[in-house]
Amino acid sequence: MLQKSQFKLFQLIIIVLAFSSISYSQNLMIPKSLEKPAYLKAGDTIAIVAPAGILKDQEPITQAVKLVESWGLNVVLGKHLFGTNFHFSGTENERIEDFQSALDAKNVKAIWCGRGGYGTVRIIDGLDFTEFKKHPKWIIGYSDITVLHSHVHNLGFETLHAIMPINMKVEERDRIKTVKTFKKAIFGKDINYKIPTSNYNKIGEAKGQLVGGNLAILQSLLGSVSSINTKGKILFIEEIGEYLYSIDRMMYALKRSDYFKECNGLIIGDISNIKDNSTPFGQTFEEIILEATKEYNFPILFGFPAGHEDINKAIFLGREIEMKVRKQKSTVTFSD
Numbered sequence: 001m002l003q004k005s006q007f008k009l010f011q012l013i014i015i016v017l018a019f020s021s022i023s024y025s026q027n028l029m030i031p032k033s034l035e036k037p038a039y040l041k042a043g044d045t046i047a048i049v050a051p052a053g054i055l056k057d058q059e060p061i062t063q064a065v066k067l068v069e070s071w072g073l074n075v076v077l078g079k080h081l082f083g084t085n086f087h088f089s090g091t092e093n094e095r096i097e098d099f100q101s102a103l104d105a106k107n108v109k110a111i112w113c114g115r116g117g118y119g120t121v122r123i124i125d126g127l128d129f130t131e132f133k134k135h136p137k138w139i140i141g142y143s144d145i146t147v148l149h150s151h152v153h154n155l156g157f158e159t160l161h162a163i164m165p166i167n168m169k170v171e172e173r174d175r176i177k178t179v180k181t182f183k184k185a186i187f188g189k190d191i192n193y194k195i196p197t198s199n200y201n202k203i204g205e206a207k208g209q210l211v212g213g214n215l216a217i218l219q220s221l222l223g224s225v226s227s228i229n230t231k232g233k234i235l236f237i238e239e240i241g242e243y244l245y246s247i248d249r250m251m252y253a254l255k256r257s258d259y260f261k262e263c264n265g266l267i268i269g270d271i272s273n274i275k276d277n278s279t280p281f282g283q284t285f286e287e288i289i290l291e292a293t294k295e296y297n298f299p300i301l302f303g304f305p306a307g308h309e310d311i312n313k314a315i316f317l318g319r320e321i322e323m324k325v326r327k328q329k330s331t332v333t334f335s336d
Helices: 004-028 059-069 092-104 130-134 143-155 165-169 172-186 215-220 244-256 285-292
Strands: 045-049 074-077 108-113 138-141 159-161 192-195 204-214 234-240 265-272 315-317 320-325 330-334
Touching: 045 059, 045 092, 059 074, 059 165, 092 108, 092 130, 130 143, 138 143, 143 159, 143 204, 143 215, 165 172, 204 215, 204 265, 204 315, 215 234, 215 244, 244 285, 265 285, 315 330
Parallel strands: 045 074, 045 108, 108 138, 138 159, 204 234, 234 265
Antiparallel strands: 159 315, 192 330, 204 320, 320 330
């Protein structure tokens, strides 16, 4: 039988745990409707920075600058944009300095990441988003930039999953299709998509905030403050260069973290250059995804043109969308 002093201590522990649970839950609560940074207009300024991999070729950056300048926008380049530190485009401090400068500059209305690769996770905890929250701006990119998309989503702001300057090397015919959606997005024009059918699609309709990005990055963020809550949302994933068993492992890591449990829908972007090992895995990536999600009753759309292929359509992350997956063409419609 508990003595009086022990009972009081037990009560105190219960109260502390209860408040800790409430505090933790509140940290995971994201506003139902995320704040949109102001769309760009002629005369606005974009900063190009490199938060991750090294930019060995400066020509795509030159082309990207010319492109957005032709739209009436101004461009500032990060001080260390072409820096080198082995795999990275500069040391952690240099990359933080460039990104922080772009976050804090009131005249900068969008931050366009020069490339992905790997390395954003090494600087995310060194960034201060205080000024960004007062004066939000578009953060643009994909792949490794999923770290920023997820982190900023948890702060309550939309971001733009879209082409990066390094992609200016893509064949012009495909680049034009991609750039068209990028321009529409940053200037606030409607972007809605019709997607050809896939035999792997799971028919249905759903609404919710669109979240996600690169599969490997999403899995790597599990358990961190940058990991997203997918409850009531529509998850988008894309990937490149992984083995089939790695796709399987990452899908099950997300599943065991309840990523799919209360998810409203799943959109599969480009899953590119996937490899098999010497002993065949025995499933395609589509079959892996369907098996990992088979007990969930939400629609799944395969073949959305966003990711590491030459055609990489712009999508707003954090924006409410409606997806309709049908036997013929499917649609993805973004709210205003």
